[in-house]
Amino acid sequence: MKKIKYQIDELRKKILKYDYFYHTLDKPMISDSEYDYLLNQLYDLELKYKEFITPDSPTQKIGSNLLDKFKKVTHFFPMLSLENTFHLNGYLKFENRIKKNFTANYIIDFCCELKIDGIAVSLIYESGTLVRAATRGDGYLGENVTQNIKTIKSIPIKLKGSNIPKRLEVRGEVFMLKSEFFKLNNKGLSIKKKYFSNPRNAAAGSLRQIDSTITAKRKLMFFCHGFNFFEEIKFFQTHYEVLIQLKNWGIPINKDMLVCSDHLEILNFYKKFEKNRLLFDFDIDGIVIKVNSLYLQKKLGSNNKSPRWAIAFKYPSKEEITKLNDVKFEVGRTGVITPVAYFNPVYISGVLIKKASLHNKNEINRLNLYFNDYIIIQRSGDVIPKIVNVIKSKRLENAKKIFFPIYCPVCNSKLISNKGGKIIRCLSGLICDAQKKKIFCHFFSKNALNANGLGPKVINELIQKKIVLNLIDFFYLTENQLKNIENIGKKKSVKIIKTILQSKKTTMSRFIYALGIFSVGEVVAQKLSNYFNIFNNLMYASKQELELIDGIGKVVANNIFNYFSISENKKLVKKLTEILSIIPYSKNFFNAKIEHIFNKDIVITGIFKEYSRNELKEILIKLGARIGNKVSKKTKLLIFGEKVGRKFLEAEKLNIQMINEKELYTLLKSIN
Numbered sequence: 001m002k003k004i005k006y007q008i009d010e011l012r013k014k015i016l017k018y019d020y021f022y023h024t025l026d027k028p029m030i031s032d033s034e035y036d037y038l039l040n041q042l043y044d045l046e047l048k049y050k051e052f053i054t055p056d057s058p059t060q061k062i063g064s065n066l067l068d069k070f071k072k073v074t075h076f077f078p079m080l081s082l083e084n085t086f087h088l089n090g091y092l093k094f095e096n097r098i099k100k101n102f103t104a105n106y107i108i109d110f111c112c113e114l115k116i117d118g119i120a121v122s123l124i125y126e127s128g129t130l131v132r133a134a135t136r137g138d139g140y141l142g143e144n145v146t147q148n149i150k151t152i153k154s155i156p157i158k159l160k161g162s163n164i165p166k167r168l169e170v171r172g173e174v175f176m177l178k179s180e181f182f183k184l185n186n187k188g189l190s191i192k193k194k195y196f197s198n199p200r201n202a203a204a205g206s207l208r209q210i211d212s213t214i215t216a217k218r219k220l221m222f223f224c225h226g227f228n229f230f231e232e233i234k235f236f237q238t239h240y241e242v243l244i245q246l247k248n249w250g251i252p253i254n255k256d257m258l259v260c261s262d263h264l265e266i267l268n269f270y271k272k273f274e275k276n277r278l279l280f281d282f283d284i285d286g287i288v289i290k291v292n293s294l295y296l297q298k299k300l301g302s303n304n305k306s307p308r309w310a311i312a313f314k315y316p317s318k319e320e321i322t323k324l325n326d327v328k329f330e331v332g333r334t335g336v337i338t339p340v341a342y343f344n345p346v347y348i349s350g351v352l353i354k355k356a357s358l359h360n361k362n363e364i365n366r367l368n369l370y371f372n373d374y375i376i377i378q379r380s381g382d383v384i385p386k387i388v389n390v391i392k393s394k395r396l397e398n399a400k401k402i403f404f405p406i407y408c409p410v411c412n413s414k415l416i417s418n419k420g421g422k423i424i425r426c427l428s429g430l431i432c433d434a435q436k437k438k439i440f441c442h443f444f445s446k447n448a449l450n451a452n453g454l455g456p457k458v459i460n461e462l463i464q465k466k467i468v469l470n471l472i473d474f475f476y477l478t479e480n481q482l483k484n485i486e487n488i489g490k491k492k493s494v495k496i497i498k499t500i501l502q503s504k505k506t507t508m509s510r511f512i513y514a515l516g517i518f519s520v521g522e523v524v525a526q527k528l529s530n531y532f533n534i535f536n537n538l539m540y541a542s543k544q545e546l547e548l549i550d551g552i553g554k555v556v557a558n559n560i561f562n563y564f565s566i567s568e569n570k571k572l573v574k575k576l577t578e579i580l581s582i583i584p585y586s587k588n589f590f591n592a593k594i595e596h597i598f599n600k601d602i603v604i605t606g607i608f609k610e611y612s613r614n615e616l617k618e619i620l621i622k623l624g625a626r627i628g629n630k631v632s633k634k635t636k637l638l639i640f641g642e643k644v645g646r647k648f649l650e651a652e653k654l655n656i657q658m659i660n661e662k663e664l665y666t667l668l669k670s671i672n
């Protein structure tokens, strides 16, 4: 408990410090996503340990501390922040919650707008004249920035037209165009002045200038997205209508808004602008969805942090700039050398990223990397991080270029490249310690022989101490050999011996997979096991016969054939088949229902209650499915659990058949 309290206190301290730098000094120390990440951690901890919530916790506040140089003003209506989500599921929860509140008699529609990434302000008009402008501040007290706001050309000092209320609050976002931002930063850099990290910070800095003439030079923009009336206005029914009226009075409104009736239309709107947003000259970080009816908005009201009738559906942030520290050349199980870039950690979409694979030599050549380069990292949705590009202008003069090695970094043997030079391998096999370790680990891994407890650490230790020289040695290990090894001891050595003994009983497909033949994964292993039934038949199969098997191409057939034509491999496999008891594949398994799964491309997404994703994968592979990581046109079926993400949306878009956990179990029951 003490530890939790300490953790909470540390998080609060950090967040308060970042708040101060961000809101008060306009100098963010960390990226927004990192900030959200910390705040979310705090939220989660406080949710779990409610006894530690204090009124001064950052989770209990909305906005920022106030800069003393501007006079404080109290907002007539609190400027609350919006609830937000990054996923369709989060939005659906919102929609369901709204619909649950009202009987079917109400037609509920939603007004969708772009979420401009700027500074929220409140403008008060009296009899059509702008009398006060304030920033959000902490949501209740803002800063008076009237003089500076008046320099923004698109904000009218006087409204035009008729029926203008006596007093009116207009809310919206002050922002800077990207093109303006770049111009400003170029100037700032050349005279070594302040450098803004993004257009929003530039807008904030510009809006809070003591000298209004500086604000005027910065060319700020404004879009209205909200309003408050001080008296009851009967002639407007919807949010959308009021925005159109405000436009007619001269207030700038972004033209891209749409009234939608359900999540499908909303998702379309979301996706359309996710694609187009890079083309805009201003930053948008999502869309905002509001209950359109003013009457229903009023009925829903708000909690102490945000209105219940609106939600921001945000886009994942995609790119960050960071510094490259090193490129390590890692030797894979099959000897393939993979360069991996290590850089200063960055948060993208709430995930900490500190390394990215560079895949192969071609990628190294494309990027032309030097040590300490500034690089652009990208990560979209749940896709793996990638180095998009290098900022060459920031490269130091004496920087050292990164070359692909000629010799294996582990065993020092000369590396061999294939014809295109794309794949470079160390061919030393078990002689190369890196490969040896990975071959052994793979052999006993969860989806192979599944010797639970015989992990990479133990295996590494056994190799280092030269207790095991090959796979066979594992099956003759004794407690005496193990118990004196550091970090193992008596108790663990008993467990390891036991787990190895248990792993001896395995299926043919697991055994084939365990051998780690180049390009033979679980799916191919299952197919081979289905086809051959007796292991010896596989070992002596010709290339032609292998190619006959459905789903096995020339390359894979070649790799299998080559593996068994090496006499050492044949010897090893023969010995292993003598030691292990391998259960052959049983053909009785088949029936008609299996058609849904057998030989089909299936993708699994989300979190499941009954099984882990790996367990489900195993069950489906046993039934002959091909499990893919990506949704594509080839995908025949998507199985989804809870907390679904991008794959779900993609499958929806491609009209792919989808079943949930319950439906899957019904299907599986009908098969068994």
Ligand SMILES: [Zn+2]
Pocket: 331, 408, 409, 410, 411, 412, 413, 426, 427, 428, 432, 433, 434
């Ligand atoms: Zn090597």
